[in-house]
Amino acid sequence: MIGILVLVVVVVLVLIGIGIFNSLVTLKKRVDNGWSQIDVQLKRRYDLIPNLVETAKGYIAHERSVLENVTKARQQAIDVSGVKEQAKAENMLTGALRSLFAVVENYPNLKANETMKALMEELSSTENKISFSRQHYNDVVMDYNTRIGQVPANIFAGMFNFKPADFFELEDEAERKAPKVSFT
Amino acid sequence: MTMHGMYDEIAANRRNSFFITVAISAVLVVLGYFIGQYWGRSYGGIAIAVIIALVMSLSAYYGGDKVVLAVSRAKRIEKKDYQQLFNVIEELSIAAGVPMPAVYVIDDTAPNAFATGRDPQHASVAITTGLLQKLTRDELQGVMAHELSHVQNRDILYATMVGVLVGSVALISDFFLRSFFWGGGRRRKSEGNGTAGAILLVVAIALAILAPIAAKLLQLAVSRQREYLADASGAKLTRYPEGLASALEKIAGDREVLEVANRATQHLYIVNPIKPFEKRASNLFSTHPPIQERVRRLREMR
Numbered sequence: 001m002i003g004i005l006v007l008v009v010v011v012v013l014v015l016i017g018i019g020i021f022n023s024l025v026t027l028k029k030r031v032d033n034g035w036s037q038i039d040v041q042l043k044r045r046y047d048l049i050p051n052l053v054e055t056a057k058g059y060i061a062h063e064r065s066v067l068e069n070v071t072k073a074r075q076q077a078i079d080v081s082g083v084k085e086q087a088k089a090e091n092m093l094t095g096a097l098r099s100l101f102a103v104v105e106n107y108p109n110l111k112a113n114e115t116m117k118a119l120m121e122e123l124s125s126t127e128n129k130i131s132f133s134r135q136h137y138n139d140v141v142m143d144y145n146t147r148i149g150q151v152p153a154n155i156f157a158g159m160f161n162f163k164p165a166d167f168f169e170l171e172d173e174a175e176r177k178a179p180k181v182s183f184t
Numbered sequence: 185m186t187m188h189g190m191y192d193e194i195a196a197n198r199r200n201s202f203f204i205t206v207a208i209s210a211v212l213v214v215l216g217y218f219i220g221q222y223w224g225r226s227y228g229g230i231a232i233a234v235i236i237a238l239v240m241s242l243s244a245y246y247g248g249d250k251v252v253l254a255v256s257r258a259k260r261i262e263k264k265d266y267q268q269l270f271n272v273i274e275e276l277s278i279a280a281g282v283p284m285p286a287v288y289v290i291d292d293t294a295p296n297a298f299a300t301g302r303d304p305q306h307a308s309v310a311i312t313t314g315l316l317q318k319l320t321r322d323e324l325q326g327v328m329a330h331e332l333s334h335v336q337n338r339d340i341l342y343a344t345m346v347g348v349l350v351g352s353v354a355l356i357s358d359f360f361l362r363s364f365f366w367g368g369g370r371r372r373k374s375e376g377n378g379t380a381g382a383i384l385l386v387v388a389i390a391l392a393i394l395a396p397i398a399a400k401l402l403q404l405a406v407s408r409q410r411e412y413l414a415d416a417s418g419a420k421l422t423r424y425p426e427g428l429a430s431a432l433e434k435i436a437g438d439r440e441v442l443e444v445a446n447r448a449t450q451h452l453y454i455v456n457p458i459k460p461f462e463k464r465a466s467n468l469f470s471t472h473p474p475i476q477e478r479v480r481r482l483r484e485m486r
Binding site for chain 2: 030034037041118121122125128129132133135136139140
C-alpha cells in the first residue's frame with residue numbers, strides 16, 4: 001500500500017517536473033525567436049534603403065549629402081559586428097533617415113511621387129516594426145526571467161542551466177522615446 | 185509614461201471576468217439543483233439541453249468567424265490594396281507576438297471595426313472604409329491594437345464559453361417551464377407532499393424565469409469587462425493610450441449607423457454600432473462600456 005502511494009507521488013512529481021521544464025524551454029524559445037525577429041526587421045530596412053535613395057535622387061537637387069549619409073550609414077550598419085557597435089550604427093542610420101525624411105518635406109513633387117510615398121510608408125512601418133520587435137523581445141525576456149526566478153522553476157533552471165536573458169537596451173534616451181515615425 | 189497603470193488595469197480586468205464567469209456557473213448550478221430536486225430523477229432532459237447548447241456553441245466556435253464576416257459583407261484585402269492599414273496590423277502583430285491575422289474591409293461610411301476568430305492562428309480583423317478615412321496613423325494603430333488584444337486575450341473563446349453557460353441556463357429554464365405547463369410536472373416525486381412540494385415548485389418556477397435574465401446580465405457584464413481589458417492591453421502594445429482614446433472620441437462623435445451590424449454581431453465591434461440603442465439603454469443592458477468612461481481610463485494610464 002505504502003509502496004503504491006510512494007510510486008504515485010513520484011510519478012506526479014516527475015510529471016510536474018516535465019511540465020515545468022517544458023514551459024522553460026518554450027519561454028527560452030520565445031526569447032530566441034524574439035531576438036531573431038529584430039534581425040529580420042533590421043534586414044528589411046537595409047533592403048528598402050537603396051530603392052528609396054534611387055527614387056529620391058532624381059528629385060533632390062541641393063541636399064545630396066543627406067542621401068550619401070543614408071547610404072553610408074546603411075553600409076556601416078551592415079558591416080559592423082558586436083552588439084554595442086551594432087546598436088550605435090543602427091542609431092546613426094535612424095538619424096540619417098530622419099533627416100532625409102525632413103528634407104523630403106521641402107520637395108512637394110517628390111512627396112507626391114507614388115513610389116516615394118509607398119517607400120516612405122514602408123520605411124516608417126519598418127522603423128515601427130523594429131521598435132515593436134525590440135519591445136516584444138523585452139516582454140518575453142521579462143516573462144522568461146521572472147519564470148526562472150520563481151519557486152519551484154528556479155530549481156530546474158539551475159539544474160538545466162537556464163540563464164537569465166539580457167534585455168535589449170538603447171543607450172540613447174531620445175532614440176528610445178521616438179519609436180513613431182508617421183506620415184499622414 | 186508609467187506602465188503600472190496598464191498592468192494593474194489588465195490584472196483587475198482578468199479578475200473581474202473570472203468572478204463573473206464563476207457567478208454565471210453558480211446560477212446554472214443553483215437552477216439545475218432546484219429543478220432536479222423538483223423533478224426527482226429526470227436529469228435526462230437537462231443533459232440533452234446542455235448537449236444541444238454545447239453543439240450549437242461548438243459550431244459557432246469553429247464556423248462563427250466566417251458567418252460574421254459574411255453577414256458584415258467584409259472583403260478580404262491584400263497589402264497592395266491598403267498598404268498603411270496592412271502595415272499597421274503587421275507592426276502590432278509583431279508587438280503582440282501573434283501571427284498576422286487576415287485583414288478585411290467593410291465598404292461602409294460608418295466608422296467601426298471588429299476582430300473575430302477562435303485563436304490567434306485563425307484570427308481576422310475587419311474595419312470599415314469610413315473609419316479608415318477618418319483616423320490618423322496613430323489612431324488607426326490604437327484601434328487595431330484594441331482588436332489584436334481581443335485576439336491575443338482569446339476573447340472570442342471566452343465569449344463562446346460564457347455563451348455556452350448562458351445558453352444552457354436559458355435552455356434548461358425553457359425546457360422546465362414548457363414541460364411543466366404541458367403536463368410533465370404531474371409526474372413529480374413530491375406529489376402529495378403538501379407545503380414542501382408547493383414551495384419547491386414556486387422556487388423552481390421563479391428560478392426558471394429569473395435565471396436566464398441574471399445570466400444574460402452577467403454575460404453583458406463580461407462583455408463590458410473584456411472591452412476595458414482590450415483597451416488596456418491595446419495600450420500596452422502601442423505604449424500610446426492617447427491614440428485609441430482620440431480614435432474612440434472620433435468614432436463616438438459620428439452620427440452614422442452601420443447598416444451591416446445587427447443585434448447578433450453588435451458585441452464584436454469596437455464601439456456599439458447600433459447607436460440609438462446604446463443611447464437609450466442603461467449601463468446594465470449594454471454590450472459596451474460608455475465611451476467617455478473608456479476614454480477616461482485610457483487617459484489615466486499615462
